Amino acid sequence: MKIVVVGLGYLGATHAACMAExxxxxxxxxxxxxxxxxLRAGRVPFYEPELExxxxxxxxxxxxxxxxxxxxxxxxxxxxxxxxxxxxRKGEYAADLRYVESVIEELVPLxxxxxxxxxxxxxxxxxxxxxxxxxxxxxxxxxxxVAWNPEFLREGHAVQDTLxxxxxxxxxxxxxxxxxxxxxxxxxxxxxxxxxxLVMDCASAELVKVAANAFLATKISFINAIAEVSEAAGAxxxxxxxxxxxxxxxxxxxxxAGIGFGGGCLPKDIRAFMARAGELGAAEALGxxxxxxxxxxxxxxxxxxxxxxxxxxxxxxKKIAVLGAAFKPNSDDxxxxxxxxxxxxxxxxxxxxxxxxxxxxENSKRLFPTLEYASxxxxxxxxxxxxxxxxxxxxxxxIDPIRLREVVRExxxxxxxxxxxxxxxxxxxxxxxx
Ligand code: UGA
Numbered sequence: 001m002k003i004v005v006v007g008l009g010y011l012g013a014t015h016a017a018c019m020a021e022x023x024x025x026x027x028x029x030x031x032x033x034x035x036x037x038x039l040r041a042g043r044v045p046f047y048e049p050e051l052e053x054x055x056x057x058x059x060x061x062x063x064x065x066x067x068x069x070x071x072x073x074x075x076x077x078x079x080x081x082x083x084x085x086x087x088x089r090k091g092e093y094a095a096d097l098r099y100v101e102s103v104i105e106e107l108v109p110l111x112x113x114x115x116x117x118x119x120x121x122x123x124x125x126x127x128x129x130x131x132x133x134x135x136x137x138x139x140x141x142x143x144x145x146v147a148w149n150p151e152f153l154r155e156g157h158a159v160q161d162t163l164x165x166x167x168x169x170x171x172x173x174x175x176x177x178x179x180x181x182x183x184x185x186x187x188x189x190x191x192x193x194x195x196x197x198l199v200m201d202c203a204s205a206e207l208v209k210v211a212a213n214a215f216l217a218t219k220i221s222f223i224n225a226i227a228e229v230s231e232a233a234g235a236x237x238x239x240x241x242x243x244x245x246x247x248x249x250x251x252x253x254x255x256x257a258g259i260g261f262g263g264g265c266l267p268k269d270i271r272a273f274m275a276r277a278g279e280l281g282a283a284e285a286l287g288x289x290x291x292x293x294x295x296x297x298x299x300x301x302x303x304x305x306x307x308x309x310x311x312x313x314x315x316x317x318k319k320i321a322v323l324g325a326a327f328k329p330n331s332d333d334x335x336x337x338x339x340x341x342x343x344x345x346x347x348x349x350x351x352x353x354x355x356x357x358x359x360x361x362e363n364s365k366r367l368f369p370t371l372e373y374a375s376x377x378x379x380x381x382x383x384x385x386x387x388x389x390x391x392x393x394x395x396x397x398x399i400d401p402i403r404l405r406e407v408v409r410e411x412x413x414x415x416x417x418x419x420x421x422x423x424x425x426x427x428x429x430x431x432x433x434x
Contacts, residue, residue, distance in 0.1 A: 049157075303342055315349040
C-alpha cells in the first residue's frame with residue numbers, strides 16, 4: 001500500500017517514518033521548504049528520541065521519500081494521512097482548522113483513483129463529516145473517502161507509541177467503504193500482535209481523542225487541587241498520590257503534582273473541546289474543564305509566590321536560575337510551557353532570569369528573547385539567589401547539590417516538579433521548597 005503523509009511535524013514525521021519501518025512505501029508531503037530539506041537530509045528539525053535514526057534508515061532503504069508536491073502525492077498514493085497542526089485560534093478557545101481544510105482543498109481535486117484520506121490531527125467533533133462532504137464535492141469521478149484515525153502518541157515517546165500503540169481507533173461513516181480494509185492492511189503487523197482495533201463512527205473517533213486528553217488533563221489538575229489542600233493542611237501530596245494510585249480503578253499514572261501541564265496538546269485540546277461543546281449546546285457538560293484549566297494555570301502563579309517568599313518577599317533585583325524550559329523532559333517543545341511562563345512572570349517582577357535547558361534553548365530564545373540564557377546548569381546558577389527546577393530532565397535530578405552550592409549566592413531551591421531528592425539537597429545545606 002502506498003502511503004502519503006501530509007504535514008511532517010512531530011506527528012507526521014513520526015507517522016511517516018514508522019509506517020516505512022512497518023514495510024510500507026511512504027511519501028511525506030511538507031510545504032515548509034526548510035523543514036522539508038532538513039528531513040530530506042535525514043535531520044529531524046526538533047528533538048524526538050529515536051526518530052532521527054529511524055528517519056535516516058527509512059530514507060536510505062528508499063521506503064520513505066519526501067516531497068513538496070501535492071501533484072506527486074496525489075498521483076502516487078493509495079492512502080493519505082493528514083497530520084497537519086490544529087492550533088488554538090488567536091484570542092479564542094476554538095481550534096484553527098485552516099491547515100486541515102487546505103489539505104482537502106489542495107489534494108482532492110488532483111486525485112485520480114479511489115482512495116482513503118485518514119485524518120490524524122486532533123479536530124473538533126463533526127470535522128470529519130464536514131471534510132467528507134467537501135471531498136465528495138471536489139472529487140472528480142473518483143471516490144475519496146474521509147475517515148478518522150486519531151493519534152495518541154506522546155512527545156518524547158513518539159516512535160514507541162506509534163509502533164506499539166495501546167489501541168488503534170478508526171472512525172468511518174462510509175458503510176462498506178474502503179477505510180476499514182485499508183487500515184487493516186496498513187496496521188496488519190500491529191493488529192497481528194494483538195493491539196486492539198476499534199472501529200466506530202467518525203464523530204465517536206474524533207471524541208475519543210479529545211476525551212482522552214481531557215481525562216489526562218483532569219487527572220493532573222485533580223492531583224494539583226489535592227496539592228493545594230495538602231499545602232494548606234500540612235500534608236504530603238506525593239504520599240497521597242502514591243497511596244490512591246494503588247487502587248487499580250485510579251491507577252498511579254498522571255498523578256504527578258507540580259507546576260502542571262503544558263505543551264501543544266492538552267491545554268489547547270481542552271479549550272477546543274469546551275468551545276465545540278458550546279457550539280453543540282452542551283457547554284454545561286464540560287464546565288468542569290474550565291476549572292481543570294484554572295487549577296492548572298494557578299500552579300504557575302503559586303510557584304512564583306513560593307519563589308517570592310523564599311526571596312524574602314521580593315523578586316526585585318534577584319538573580320534566578322531557571323532549570324528547564326521544555327514543557328516536559330525529552331522534548332524541545334516550549335509551546336505553552338509552564339517553565340517559560342513562570343520564568344517570564346519572575347522577570348516581570350524585576351528579577352534577572354537565566355534559563356538553561358538541555359534541548360530547548362533555541363526554541364526558548366525564539367519565544368522569549370528577553371530572558372537570559374546559559375549554556376550549562378553551573379552557568380545558569382552562577383551567583384543565583386534562587387534555583388528553580390521546572391522541567392524534570394535527568395540532568396537536573398542528577399545534579400550534585402554539594403557542588404552546585406559552591407556556585408550560587410543563596411542555597412535555595414524550588415522544585416517545581418517534585419523531581420529532586422529533598423533529603424539529599426537539605427543535607428547538602430540547601431533550603432528546599434516544592
Ligand atoms: C499528550 C497525551 O499524553 C498524548 O496521549 C496525546 O497523543 C498528545 O497529548 C496529543 O494530543 O498529541 P504530550 O503533549 O506529548 O501528550 O504530553 P504528556 O506526556 O501528556 O504531558 C503533558 C503535560 O502534562 C506535560 O507538561 C507534563 O509535564 C504534565 N504532566 C504529566 C504533569 O504535570 N503531571 C503528570 O502526572 C503527567
